Amino acid sequence: MARAWVFGDGISTDLLAPGNKLKLDPPELARHCMTAIEPEFPNLVSHGDIVFAGRNFGQGSSREQAAVSLKLLGVGAVFAQSFARIFYRNALNLGLPIFDFADVAEFSAGDHVDLDLDHGTLRNKSTKKSYDIQPLPGELMEIVKAGGLINYLEKQFNTAL
Amino acid sequence: MIRPATMAEKLIARAAGLASVTPGQIVTANVDLAFAHDSSGPRRWAPHLEKLGVGLWDPARVAIVTDHYVPATDADSAAILKTTRDFAREYEVEKFFDMIGICHLVLPENGLMRPGEFVAGGDSHSPTGGAFGAYVAGYGATDMVGIVATGKTWIRVPETIRIELDGKLPRGVVAKDVMLKLCREVGLDNAFCAFEFGGRAVEAMTMQERMVLSNMTAELGGEAGLIAPDDTTFEFLRDRGKPVLDEAKSLGFAPDSDARYLQRKRFDMAAMVPQVAAPHSPDNTDNVESFSSVRVDQAYVGACVGAKLSDLQMVAKVLKGRKVANHVRLLVAPASQDVMRKASADGTIQTLVDAGAKIMPTGCGACAGMGAGILSDGDVCISSTNRNFQGRMGHSGASVYLGSPYTTAASAVVGRIADPRDLMEMT
Numbered sequence: 001m002a003r004a005w006v007f008g009d010g011i012s013t014d015l016l017a018p019g020n021k022l023k024l025d026p027p028e029l030a031r032h033c034m035t036a037i038e039p040e041f042p043n044l045v046s047h048g049d050i051v052f053a054g055r056n057f058g059q060g061s062s063r064e065q066a067a068v069s070l071k072l073l074g075v076g077a078v079f080a081q082s083f084a085r086i087f088y089r090n091a092l093n094l095g096l097p098i099f100d101f102a103d104v105a106e107f108s109a110g111d112h113v114d115l116d117l118d119h120g121t122l123r124n125k126s127t128k129k130s131y132d133i134q135p136l137p138g139e140l141m142e143i144v145k146a147g148g149l150i151n152y153l154e155k156q157f158n159t160a161l
Numbered sequence: 162m163i164r165p166a167t168m169a170e171k172l173i174a175r176a177a178g179l180a181s182v183t184p185g186q187i188v189t190a191n192v193d194l195a196f197a198h199d200s201s202g203p204r205r206w207a208p209h210l211e212k213l214g215v216g217l218w219d220p221a222r223v224a225i226v227t228d229h230y231v232p233a234t235d236a237d238s239a240a241i242l243k244t245t246r247d248f249a250r251e252y253e254v255e256k257f258f259d260m261i262g263i264c265h266l267v268l269p270e271n272g273l274m275r276p277g278e279f280v281a282g283g284d285s286h287s288p289t290g291g292a293f294g295a296y297v298a299g300y301g302a303t304d305m306v307g308i309v310a311t312g313k314t315w316i317r318v319p320e321t322i323r324i325e326l327d328g329k330l331p332r333g334v335v336a337k338d339v340m341l342k343l344c345r346e347v348g349l350d351n352a353f354c355a356f357e358f359g360g361r362a363v364e365a366m367t368m369q370e371r372m373v374l375s376n377m378t379a380e381l382g383g384e385a386g387l388i389a390p391d392d393t394t395f396e397f398l399r400d401r402g403k404p405v406l407d408e409a410k411s412l413g414f415a416p417d418s419d420a421r422y423l424q425r426k427r428f429d430m431a432a433m434v435p436q437v438a439a440p441h442s443p444d445n446t447d448n449v450e451s452f453s454s455v456r457v458d459q460a461y462v463g464a465c466v467g468a469k470l471s472d473l474q475m476v477a478k479v480l481k482g483r484k485v486a487n488h489v490r491l492l493v494a495p496a497s498q499d500v501m502r503k504a505s506a507d508g509t510i511q512t513l514v515d516a517g518a519k520i521m522p523t524g525c526g527a528c529a530g531m532g533a534g535i536l537s538d539g540d541v542c543i544s545s546t547n548r549n550f551q552g553r554m555g556h557s558g559a560s561v562y563l564g565s566p567y568t569t570a571a572s573a574v575v576g577r578i579a580d581p582r583d584l585m586e587m588t
């Protein structure tokens with residue numbers, strides 16, 4: 001059962017992938033994701049869980065490891081009021097679905113949630129409310145579904161051959 | 162009737178082959194030029210390209226510049242440079258600029274930033290090229306792999322923030338001061354926005370000064386920092402033997418007068434005074450006089466933003482007939498070989514050396530803490546660079562203050578952060 005994790009504004013790439021841990025291998029680095037403010041996050045987050053957050057999610061450096069860490073921990077998607085540009089691009093390119101979402105305040109930590117990417121719906125089973133999510137347009141959705149830009153390109157180049 | 166459009170909207174529409182675009186819309190843009198440097202480029206691209214089994218979509222539209230690790234200072238940086246050179250040869254990249262200078266200056270010097278074009282850069286200060294009326298944004302490594310493999314990228318059409326710089330800049334106040342002020346006034350959190358700079362003060366600026374506005378759009382969090390092409394733009398390119406073929410068409414990329422902006426902000430340049438950003442953020446800005454008690458150990462003139470020919474000339478103007486204070490080391494890393502050549506020819510370098518400046522190799526140098534001239538714990542530095550995040554220029558215990566080339570030079574002479582206007586009035 002997927003659950004909601006709720007964070008505030010300005011979650012930085014330093015929180016997601018601390019600079020002084022960048023030399024670690026990605027799975028090791030992911031063990032430090034968000035621990036500065038949520039020490040148990042890497043231990044308790046489970047596959048398909050959804051992160052909700054406020055404004056300017058992913059601000060700071062251009063390091064792709066920020067999105068990689070969330071993906072490696074199994075986070076199914078991030079819904080935030082806004083995203084920093086390079087994080088936004090990196091996340092989609094790495095196959096992590098992310099959505100601009102105004103109603104973040106209607107979610108509480110631990111809510112049971114259900115995301116249906118194909119139909120573009122997000123359900124909060126705890127409050128019994130449903131939300132339409134703006135679908136990612138054509139190519140972007142395909143990139144995310146392929147698991148990221150490199151996989152997507154691999155498929156494209158292979159079918160082109 | 163096509164709807165009125167900002168520069169960003171016009172440039173993206175052209176790149177996407179559409180009549181018009183709307184903010185928020187996601188389109189696929191055809192890339193006219195993709196570039197990267199030794200840190201962001203080949204060493205990150207090669208493994209992915211090999212995995213995909215493809216080459217560059219068009220080697221003639223890819224430019225590679227070595228600037229971050231030059232000249233090599235250890236075995237690791239030497240290896241990175243070798244990887245870069247091998248890649249350029251193997252993938253037949255003819256636009257390979259090896260140790261010629263910093264990418265954001267070398268490309269315009271070679272006529273590669275052209276009005277109307279869509280350029281993807283593997284560096285966060287890529288918006289610099291927007292000064293030429295090109296849409297130039299920065300991308301992460303995976304993004305760039307996609308771009309150099311396919312020649313395309315998706316882009317979410319940004320909202321535009323229009324910055325109007327009215328009036329005339331007073332003596333001793335320059336584009337760098339304007340941008341430090343804007344970091345404070347507009348903030349660093351403007352993701353997915355394009356900036357457009359216009360107004361009398363921008364029209365009066367040289368290309369070198371306009372590039373400062375576009376360069377530091379990166380600090381504002383903006384995707385692009387656009388300036389409408391005009392005679393100044395055309396002349397710069399003509400001087401370098403790369404004239405714009407269709408000037409009338411280039412002029413058409415100027416924004417429509419009734420374009421829709423997210424915000425419009427006006428600033429009166431006549432009221433501007435030199436600005437300094439204190440550690441550890443470019444928006445930690447105040448008037449220079451607030452910092453007059455700060456004693457400096459190092460003054461650094463460098464980076465894509467602060468070591469162009471005009472920047473070195475500003476430094477020379479302050480230093481002429483003066484000496485750098487005894488306890489200060491003044492390091493000058495010219496941004497390109499072309500700058501070095503011209504600054505040597507016109508006597509600028511002589512003036513700097515006479516005053517006690519140390520001339521460093523061209524390249525990014527100490528700006529990102531990679532090259533020569535980095536700081537130790539407790540060092541205080543006044544710098545003509547663009548970023549002062551903690552630890553950027555070396556030790557995390559160092560303090561970096563950002564200022565204009567004038568302010569950096571004046572501080573080197575006085576030994577404390579100093580208002581350059583005080584020294585300039587005496588000359």
Ligand code: SF4
Binds near residue numbers: 464466524525528547
């Ligand atoms: S000079 Fe500094 S800011 Fe400019 S490209 Fe090099 S490292 Fe980046």
